[in-house]
Each structure stands twice: as C-alpha cells, then as structure tokens.
Amino acid sequence: MGLMSYSMKVAIVYTSITGNTEGAMEIVNDYMKRYTQQCYVYQVEYFPFYQLESFDAIIIGTYTWGSGDIPHEMMRLYHAFENYKTKDIVTGVFGTGDECYPNFCGAVDEFRDMLYVHSTLAATLKIELLPQRIDEHRFERFAQVVMERVNSKKGITV
Template identity: 30%
Template sequence: MKKVLILYASSTGNTEEIASLLEQHLDTKVLDITSKNLEMTEVDVKELKEYDGILFGTYTYDDGDLPFETDVFNDNLQNVDLNGKVIGLFGSGDTAYFQFCEAVDTMKNEFKCRGSIVIDHVVKVDLFPDEKEELDAIKELGFLFQKALSAHAIQSSS
C-alpha cells in the first residue's frame, strides 16, 4: 500500500470540500489515506517523509497571499527534502480577486524547490466546488496523482 496524506488549510470549508471529493476519487484498495486539516492539527513536517504522495490544498488570502496556517507550514517546509514524493495541489479562491488562487501556485513552486514530483495539473475552484468543470478537474487530479504514484513505484523497483 502506498501512503498518501491529504493536507489542507480551509477556514470556511471550501478547500475542505475539495479535499473530501479528491479522497473519493482515490482507490483505498491500493492507497492508505490520511487526511488532515492544518487548522485543527499541527503537522510536524518531518512526518511528511512517511508518505509516498501528498495532496496539498490551500485557500488564498489578502491579495494572493498564503493564509497564516499555510505560511507557517511553508516556513517549516524549507529544510525538508521531499525528493521523489508525488505532490498534487488544489485550493479554493474567489474570482472576484485579481490574484485568484495564487496561494496554490506559490505552494506548487515551493514543493518543486523541495525536489518533489509535482503534478502540473492543479485544481483552482471558485469558492465551493459545484461547477462541472471544477468537479472534472478534481477527478482529473485524483487520476493523475494515482497514476504518478504507481509510475513512480515501477521506476523505484526497477
């Protein structure tokens, strides 16, 4: 079984809903999934090394910034080597803001700098995930994430 962490920051529940939908698209027969809300739990970044893949979600705050809990997490991330981990990114924002879901792009770059295998397809949802394109994009991320995890398993064992 591959170990997967779904880790997210969500203040009003929109990003949490994306996390929950993503989880439904993952195959629990082959994946051991843990889900954590950064608002509720302190995450020791060293713990991330236990996982084969991480789906990371965040909402965006104040003109494209990382919200507080994502910012703290990101500061702690700076000294961690996540080489070879498969990472998928998602988040909710509001299209009324010029920097729509910019925190998702910021975290994508941060994970790339940690040596992770970052899936190019990111999910950006306008508030609550209810539009067909958004639901399709969430499903696609689940599919690509799982595919990358199994491709990496083949590479690692060969």
C-alpha cells in the same frame, strides 16, 4: 481498476475557514480512496511533520488570503518542504479562491512554484469558491494524475 495500489501512503493536508476548501478536500479524498486504502486527511494544524518523509504523496489544499497570499497557518508546511528531504514525494496542490480578486487562487501558484523545486509536483487544481458538479471531472483527473505519477515513480505497470 488498473491503477489500484493499496499500499500507497497518501496525506491530504488542508486548511479552510468558511468550508469551501474543506468541501474540495472531501471530493479529493473520495477520489484518492479509489486508488489507495492509506489516504489520511489532516487539518494542517494537526499534521505530524515528523512523518512528512514517510508519505508517497502529499496533497495540499488551501484557500487564498490577502492579495494572493498563502494563509499563515500553511507557512509551516510550505517551509517544511524547503527543509525536509521531499524531492521524491509526489505532490498535488488544490485550492479554492474567488475570481473577483486579481490573483485568483494565488496561494496555489505560490505552493506550485515551491513544490516544483522541492518535490515531484504532479498536478494543480483551482476551484471557484464551493465546488460544483461541473468541477467533478477535474477532481477525478487531479487524483488520477497524482496517482499515475506515484505509480510511475514506483515502477508499477499500469
């Protein structure tokens, strides 16, 4: 596989209450493991913030709360990108939401806007509730785009 870059250090940092975003995280993790042997998954409460700047890529997974809001437990991560040196870290953000709400996956949009400024944002992905088989190719593409961006920053020919 042309994109295999085993030394890339990737974190998937997520939160999930009823399991939808956790299900999405597992699929993202499966695809990321095609590209690197160093893909670490953290529930946001256990993320080692002191290591934030050591990752080549950070992928964020979040549900949406309130009226299109970021869950409170994700706010420390959100602010960390504003306060640490993260501009060179490649990021992706995925989320699950419910299309019944006017602001579908609003937390993904909130993270996207911040990450666009404070990181090297590669991709976003919104999933309706629990991931379905029909979503599979979008997960595959999401992981591919994130890793392509890491590789292009590192100057690896693919």
